[in-house]
Amino acid sequence: MRILVVVQRYGAEVVGGAEAHARTLAHRLARRHEVEVATTNALDYWTWAEHFPPGESADDGILVRRFRVRSGRRKDYKAIESRVLLGVHTLVDEYAWLRAQGPHVPDLLEFLHRDGQRYHAIIFYTYIYEPTVLGLPILPERALLVATAHDEAPLRLAPYRALFQLPRAIAFLTPEERDLVHREFRNEHIPSDVVGAPLDPAPRGDGARFRAAHGIEGPIVLYLGQVSEAKGCAELLSLWTARERDATLVLLGHVRMPIPSTPSVRALDAVSDETKWDGLAAADVLVQPSRFESLGLVLLEGWQQGTPALVQAGNPVTAGQVRRSGGGLTYEDAGSFDAGLERLLAEGGARGERARDWVRDEYAPERFDRRIEELVSIAAVSR
Amino acid sequence: MSGLSELSELSELSELSESDGSLLVVVQRYGDVSGGAEAHARQLVDRLAPHLRVEVATTTAADYWTWENVFPAGDAVVGGVPVHRFPVARGRARDFRKRERAAFAPARTLADERAFVDAQGPHSPELLEFIHSRRDDYDTFLFFTYIYEPTVYGVPLTPGRAVLVPTAHDEPAISLSVYRALFHAPRAIAFNTEEERAMVWRRFRNERVPSEVMGVGVELPDGISADRFRHRHGLEGPLFLYVGRIVESKGAGELFDFWARWRDERRAGNGSPQPQATLVVAGHAEMPIPKRDDVRYLGRISDEEKFDAYAACEALVIPSPLESLSLVTLEAWAMGKPIVCPARSRILAGMTHRAGGGLAYHSYAEFAEILGLLLERPEVRDSLGARGRDFVARTYTWPRIVEAYRDLFAEVRARDGK
Numbered sequence: 131m132r133i134l135v136v137v138q139r140y141g142a143e144v145v146g147g148a149e150a151h152a153r154t155l156a157h158r159l160a161r162r163h164e165v166e167v168a169t170t171n172a173l174d175y176w177t178w179a180e181h182f183p184p185g186e187s188a189d190d191g192i193l194v195r196r197f198r199v200r201s202g203r204r205k206d207y208k209a210i211e212s213r214v215l216l217g218v219h220t221l222v223d224e225y226a227w228l229r230a231q232g233p234h235v236p237d238l239l240e241f242l243h244r245d246g247q248r249y250h251a252i253i254f255y256t257y258i259y260e261p262t263v264l265g266l267p268i269l270p271e272r273a274l275l276v277a278t279a280h281d282e283a284p285l286r287l288a289p290y291r292a293l294f295q296l297p298r299a300i301a302f303l304t305p306e307e308r309d310l311v312h313r314e315f316r317n318e319h320i321p322s323d324v325v326g327a328p329l330d331p332a333p334r335g336d337g338a339r340f341r342a343a344h345g346i347e348g349p350i351v352l353y354l355g356q357v358s359e360a361k362g363c364a365e366l367l368s369l370w371t372a373r374e375r376d377a378t379l380v381l382l383g384h385v386r387m388p389i390p391s392t393p394s395v396r397a398l399d400a401v402s403d404e405t406k407w408d409g410l411a412a413a414d415v416l417v418q419p420s421r422f423e424s425l426g427l428v429l430l431e432g433w434q435q436g437t438p439a440l441v442q443a444g445n446p447v448t449a450g451q452v453r454r455s456g457g458g459l460t461y462e463d464a465g466s467f468d469a470g471l472e473r474l475l476a477e478g479g480a481r482g483e484r485a486r487d488w489v490r491d492e493y494a495p496e497r498f499d500r501r502i503e504e505l506v507s508i509a510a511v512s513r
Numbered sequence: 514m515s516g517l518s519e520l521s522e523l524s525e526l527s528e529l530s531e532s533d534g535s536l537l538v539v540v541q542r543y544g545d546v547s548g549g550a551e552a553h554a555r556q557l558v559d560r561l562a563p564h565l566r567v568e569v570a571t572t573t574a575a576d577y578w579t580w581e582n583v584f585p586a587g588d589a590v591v592g593g594v595p596v597h598r599f600p601v602a603r604g605r606a607r608d609f610r611k612r613e614r615a616a617f618a619p620a621r622t623l624a625d626e627r628a629f630v631d632a633q634g635p636h637s638p639e640l641l642e643f644i645h646s647r648r649d650d651y652d653t654f655l656f657f658t659y660i661y662e663p664t665v666y667g668v669p670l671t672p673g674r675a676v677l678v679p680t681a682h683d684e685p686a687i688s689l690s691v692y693r694a695l696f697h698a699p700r701a702i703a704f705n706t707e708e709e710r711a712m713v714w715r716r717f718r719n720e721r722v723p724s725e726v727m728g729v730g731v732e733l734p735d736g737i738s739a740d741r742f743r744h745r746h747g748l749e750g751p752l753f754l755y756v757g758r759i760v761e762s763k764g765a766g767e768l769f770d771f772w773a774r775w776r777d778e779r780r781a782g783n784g785s786p787q788p789q790a791t792l793v794v795a796g797h798a799e800m801p802i803p804k805r806d807d808v809r810y811l812g813r814i815s816d817e818e819k820f821d822a823y824a825a826c827e828a829l830v831i832p833s834p835l836e837s838l839s840l841v842t843l844e845a846w847a848m849g850k851p852i853v854c855p856a857r858s859r860i861l862a863g864m865t866h867r868a869g870g871g872l873a874y875h876s877y878a879e880f881a882e883i884l885g886l887l888l889e890r891p892e893v894r895d896s897l898g899a900r901g902r903d904f905v906a907r908t909y910t911w912p913r914i915v916e917a918y919r920d921l922f923a924e925v926r927a928r929d930g931k
Contacts, residue, residue, distance in 0.1 A: 220642055220645075221638075221641060221642050221645040221646075221670070222638065222642075236623075236624070239623055240622055240623050240624070243622065243626075243690050244622075267669075268623070268690045268693060268694075269693070270693060270694050270697040270719075271697070271717060271718040271719065288645060288669075288670055291669060291670060291671070291672055291673075292668070292669035292672045292694060292698040295672045295673070295697065295698045295699075295700075296694055296697045296698055298718075298721075315673065316673050316928060316929060317673075319721065320721075511718065
C-alpha cells in the first residue's frame with residue numbers, strides 16, 4: 131500500500147510526543163509499505179518559525195515533503211485564545227483562533243487536494259493543528275486519525291466538531307483518550323482501537339553509576355521531562371519543599387523555570403539516553419505531576435526499569451496506566467502525595483516488577499504493528 | 514414578533530416535544546419561493562409540524578440567482594411554523610461564471626473551490642452563527658441541499674445532530690473537495706432515491722453514515738380537468754409536456770432540437786396518418802423557445818394548472834441529464850402518465866426503469882421511436898402510466914415519509930444519548 135503520514139512537524143531533531151509517535155509509526159509501516167510524509171518546515175511548535183528547507187528530502191528511506199509555514203503563531207495568540215476559551219465570542223473568532231495558533235500551511239492543503247488520492251490511506255496526526263483539522267476533511271474516505279486528544283478547552287471549539295465524525299478509523303493512544311472522544315463526540319460507530327506505542331526493550335540502567343556520577347545518596351524521587359510550569363513542576367516543587375525530606379528530588383530534563391535552592395532538590399538539565407536509563411534505574415519512585423499527558427511515555431520507561439510511579443490523579447491517562455499496570459499510586463493533594471511517597475518508598479520493588487511485565491506485554495512492538503495494520507486496512511481505499 | 518413566542522409556548526404546552534423532540538430545518542430559501550428542494554422542504558415541514566416542534570432557519574432571499582434580500586430579516590411565521598430569516602451578506606458574485614469555470618477545471622486548486630462556494634452565494638454569516646450558538650437547543654437539524662453555504666458550513670457546526678437531505682445530482686460541483694467532508698459528517702442522510710444513494714456511495718465511500726431513502730410525497734389536488742386545460746389554451750390533439758426551468762442545463766435545448774427534427778421528419782414522411790402533436794412547455798424561460806406551430810409556451814403555470822396539464826398530456830418529457838428526484842416525475846406518475854427521459858440521466862432513468870413507468874432514450878432515433886410508440890400504442894402508454902402510479906402509491910406517500918423521518922430523528926436522538 132501507499133501510505134501518507136501528515137503531521138505538523140517531523141524529523142529526528144523534533145521534540146514532541148505526537149511527533150515522535152508519528153515518526154516511529156512511519157518507520158515501522160515502511161517495512162511493509164511505501165510510506166511518505168507531508169509536514170511543515172517548522173522545528174518548534176511555539177513560533178512555527180521556518181527551520182528546515184521546504185521541498186523533498188529523505189528520512190531513512192521515507193520520502194518527506196516539507197511545506198512552508200506561511201504564518202506561525204501570532205504575537206497576540208494568548209489574547210485571542212483567552213477570548214475564545216473564556217469570553218463571549220463568535221464562530222468567526224474560533225476560526226481566527228485556529229489561524230492564530232499556526233501553523234498555517236496552505237501549500238500542504240493544496241498538496242492533499244491535488245495528490246491525496248494517489249495514496250491508499252492517509253494518517254493524520256494531532257487533531258488540533260491545521261494540517262489535520264483542515265486537511266482530513268479533504269480526504270475523509272481514506273483517513274486514519276491519530277488524534278492525541280486531551281481533555282482541554284480547544285477540543286470543544288467549532289473547527290473540531292466535525293473532524294471526529296469524518297475519518298474511516300481512529301487510533302487512540304490510551305483507553306482514556308478513547309473514552310474522552312466517545313463521550314465528547316458520540317462517534318462510537320467509527321472503527322477504532324487503542325494502539326498505544328511500540329516500546330523496544332530498554333537497556334538495563336545502572337543505578338549505582340548514576341548515584342556515583344552525581345554524588346547522590348539515599349532514596350531518589352525522579353522527575354523526567356521538561357521542567358516547566360506547564361508540566362506541573364511548580365506544583366511538584368511546592369509540594370516537595372513544604373516539608374523536610376529524607377529523599378532527593380532529581381529533575382532530569384530541560385529546565386524552563388526557577389528551581390528553589392535546597393539540598394533535597396537536584397536539577398540535572400537535559401541528559402543523554404544512557405544517563406536517562408541509569409537515572410530511572412537509580413530512582414526509588416518516579417513522580418509525574420503533569421495533568422496533560424497523552425501517552426505518559428516516561429512512566430512506561432520507568433516501569434521498564436522496574437521503578438514504581440506516583441502520578442497526578444487529575445490526569446486520567448497516567449492515573450489509568452497506574453491503575454491498569456498496578457505500578458504505582460496517585461495523589462491529589464499534599465496529604466496523599468506524602469502518604470503515597472512514603473508507601474512506595476517503604477514497599478520496595480514488587481510493584482515496579484509487576485509493571486515491568488505489563489509494559490512488556492501491552493506495548494510490545496508486534497502488538498502495535500498488528501493494531502496499526504488493522505486500522506490502516508480499514509481506512510485504505512483499495513481501488 | 515408576538516406570534517412566535519405564542520407559538521413556541523403553545524407547542525411546549527401541547528407536549529409535542531415530549532415525544533418527538535425539536536427540529537430546526539435549514540434551507541437556503543423558504544416560504545413562497547420556487548425550486549424543487551425548497552418546495553420539498555416546505556411540504557415536509559408542513560407535514561412534520563403536527564408531530565414535533567419544528568422551526569426553520571433560512572435567508573431573506575427569494576431567488577436562487579441573485580439571492581437579493583427580499584423577505585424582512587428576523588422572525589416570522591409561515592404556515593404556522595416559526596421561521597428565522599437571516600440577511601444575505603453576499604449574493605451571487607458578478608464573476609460567478611468565471612469562478613465556476615476555475616473550480617470545475619481539472620487543474621483547480623482548493624482555493625478555486627472555496628472561491629466558487631463563496632461566489633455562488635448565499636453568504637449569510639448570521640445564519641451560521643445562529644446554528645452555532647443554538648446547537649444545543651434543537652434535537653435534530655435537517656439540512657436541505659448539499660451545494661450551498663448554509664449546508665456546507667452549517668452541517669460541520671452540529672454534525673452529531675445533523676440529518677442531510679443532499680438532493681445530490683451527478684454534476685460537476687459534487688466532485689469538488691470542499692463537499693467531501695459534508696457527506697461523511699452528518700449523523701444521518703435522507704436520500705430522495707435509491708439511485709441518488711448509490712451515486713453518493715460510489716463517489717464518497719460513506720456507506721457508514723446511516724441513511725434512508727425517503728423521497729417526497731405526492732398528493733393530488735381535487736377537481737383536476739384535462740378539458741379545462743385544453744380549452745383555456747385552445748389545444749387539440751396529442752400533447753407532450755415539459756414542466757420546469759427552461760435552460761440549457763436542464764436539457765431543454767436538446768429537447769427542442771429533437772422535437773423539431775421528429776416533427777419535421779413526420780411531416781415530410783408522405784402523409785403519416787398521425788395527428789399533429791404539440792409540445793407544451795411550461796416554466797420560467799431562460800433561453801429562446803422555438804417559434805413553431807407545434808410548440809406552445811405557456812410561461813409559468815399554477816399548481817392547479819400543472820395537474821390539469823398532466824391529465825391532458827400523453828407523457829411528460831424530462832430531458833435533463835442531471836436529475837435527482839424530480840417532483841414533476843412523481844406527480845405525472847401519480848396522474849398515470851409515463852415519463853420520457855434520456856438514459857444518461859442515471860438517477861431518473863434508473864428510477865423510471867425500477868418503476869416501469871416510462872422509457873429512456875440513448876439517441877435521437879430512440880427518442881423518435883419512443884414518442885411514435887406512445888402515440889400509436891395507447892395501451893402501452895397507459896400501462897407504463899399505470900405502473901408509475903402504482904410505484905408512487907407504494908413508495909411516495911406522505912404518511913409513510915413522515916413516519917420514516919420521525920423514526921430517523923428518534924435514531925439521531927438516541928445516538929446523541931438524550
